[in-house]
């Protein structure tokens with residue numbers, strides 16, 4: 001007698017699974033991973049340099065910058081096509097830094113590289129970094145770390161150095177805030193929620 005209700009809830013369960021798994025993949029995480037891999041392959045195979053290591057604070061800043069850009073359309077003067085020296089300045093840049101536990105003293109030597117590519121087509125995204133004005137930065141041994149963020153058609157790469165002026169270490173001196181536990185816990189939440197949901201439905 002409970003089965004009609006279960007049948008009714010099944011589509012709900014399925015749509016939740018779709019919704020939740022989409023949630024995890026949202027914010028262009030696939031595109032970001034693919035770009036990271038592409039950049040590191042370019043660094044090691046083409047340039048004979050060390051791969052860049054992920055920096056969580058740089059990734060946080062990249063996300064914040066992408067958020068600032070997201071409503072701007074792609075043109076031949078935006079992103080990697082920007083004429084050097086005409087990069088946009090964000091009035092609330094210090095606020096964005098603070099949000100990511102950073103300040104100007106530990107980010108000065110880093111570099112922020114935004115690119116605009118409709119639908120973030122992976123091959124075009126990669127060449128927007130390897131075959132543009134940004135390629136010199138990728139070929140610079142002083143950069144050792146990387147953070148990537150994206151929103152809509154915008155993807156932002158932030159490079160960090162191993163010097164104090166570009167380390168992107170947390171300003172409030174807590175080194176363990178450096179790792180990316182944030183995204184890990186976001187992902188592991190999904191099976192847990194599904195478990196709860198299933199438990200709830202089969203309980204009926």
Ligand SMILES: *[C@@H]1O[C@H](CO)[C@@H](O)[C@H](O)[C@H]1NC(C)=O
Nearest residue numbers: 074075076077078081082083
């Ligand atoms: C950008 O595009 C506009 C119109 O689409 C064109 O007139 C201009 O020459 C282009 N500029 C560059 C640098 O390609």
Ligand SMILES: *[C@@H]1O[C@H](CO)[C@@H](O)[C@H](O)[C@H]1NC(C)=O
Nearest residue numbers: 074116117118124127128131
């Ligand atoms: C960068 O992406 C744009 C799409 O917005 C594309 O037209 C352009 O060819 C790309 N540039 C490079 C150097 O790959």
Ligand SMILES: *[C@@H]1O[C@H](CO)[C@@H](O)[C@H](O)[C@H]1NC(C)=O
Nearest residue numbers: 046047135136138139140141
């Ligand atoms: C990378 O930098 C090295 C040393 O400055 C230079 O010899 C080489 O041509 C550069 N490679 C590219 C692809 O720009």
Ligand SMILES: *[C@@H]1O[C@H](CO)[C@@H](O)[C@H](O)[C@H]1NC(C)=O
Nearest residue numbers: 103104105106170171172173
């Ligand atoms: C930035 O953070 C460092 C490390 O916590 C601190 O020593 C420095 O005074 C801060 N600089 C600014 C401009 O807030």
